[in-house]
Amino acid sequence: MAPILYWMRRDLRLSDNPALTWVVQQGRPVIPVFCLDEVVETWGAAPKWRLGLGLDVLRGSLEDAGARLILRRGQALDVLRTLIEETGADTVVWNRLYVADERTRDTAVKEALRSDGLTARSFAGHVLFEPWTVETGSGGYYKVYTPFWKAVRDRDPGAPEPAPKEFAAPEVWPQSEALDDWDLGRAMSRGAAVVAPYARVGSAAAEGRLGHFMAHGVADYDSGRDKLAEDGTSGLSENLTLGEIGIRTCWAAGQRAMADGKPGAETFLKELVWRDFAHHLAYHTPHLTSENWRSEWDAFPWSDDNDLAEAWRRGRTGVEVVDAGMREMYVTGRMHNRARMLVASYLTKHLMTHWKVGADWFADCLIDWDPASNAMGWQWAAGSGPDASPFFRIFNPDTQAEKFDPRGTYRRRWLAEGQAKPKETADAFFEAIPESWGLTPGQGYPAPIVDLKEGRDRALAAYKQRDTGQ
DNA sequence: TCGCCCTTGAT
């Protein structure tokens, strides 16, 4: 019996997995393969490093079920063709993705394999509702979130499939490259050791996280998720982006919490749908990840990369809550959602720096980096995106800190300078950063690089000018 | 066509 190649990408799990479910139903040998291909090679330091951790855990899960994970490096199509030749496979399956570079790759692969006379099948496993299945009344795609939410909230994405108990093995397993040889953490330098304790890797960890959130977090999610110093969110983004947990599994849990009358459950479901919305937009407007979504913003006088942006990246803007967020990201590979909005507003408005500079840094530092959500979020904050905040909505970091970190707990957690006994977390930043930055806690905390009022006024003036087309 | 509405705000 000819084996089937299961090409794994952002679906590093065995349950809630339509492609895998289909393969196992065929009763034929299955060969799971992950390819370090032309798309994955472009990922930033932290996502690549985190991918390596995920692959290691996935390999163990597959081995427990009597299968293996075959790792190969190269252009996706070349790798798949080589494996087909080595194994006699006549079918390749995968779960679909929707961001421009992923789709370009996948479309080309599908066409090429089919022209080779092979079977290539893809499945819906990465989002709740695929982008082309959600239409406005006039048959277009959605550009505003709330109508999108109303269009999908009563739809059923289907029940998640259980993990297969065992796999039919091929007579001979193809060779796998060694994960260690890929050296996926090489761009992380000292950071890897610091970030590692914060990562929750693999499907079992993800399911534990979901269970914990359903038991403790969801009821108070509405207000809890806004507090900078608290752990009020599900924390699932890290696992969702690599597919270590399925989105329908999360949806089903949210629906159960709704049925149980948990107050925050609907907000949680809405957040899951925000993730879908980002993929909806990335599919229908592929330039979301690379260009201003509204082209009229091309004329806006944003600075490209600059010294102020460098201070922002290093958590040295002199604005405590902004620096705290940036350092949280450097140490943990994640950042509180509200802090993400704050630092994005600050970079694009007070520092008038292009959102792509920020999006690129996030893509390098976040272990939960998701290409669609990251681009949508940055364009939303900058004002160039769909359903964006109006230009006059400029976050005031001081006001935000007062509201969402009233006792300064979050700021003290991440800022060491000027503190008699800095928190371990704050010191950890200085262990994680490159020595080339030349930063020590002893050099004191910087004065603000831009006066908040001046920055705000300058941005408002520029937005106004853009508006009148001058 | 019209009218309501629009994640997360600031002064």
Added chain:
DNA sequence: TCAAGGGCG
């Protein structure tokens, strides 16, 4: 109180 324009039904 401010405040823009367009999405959507």
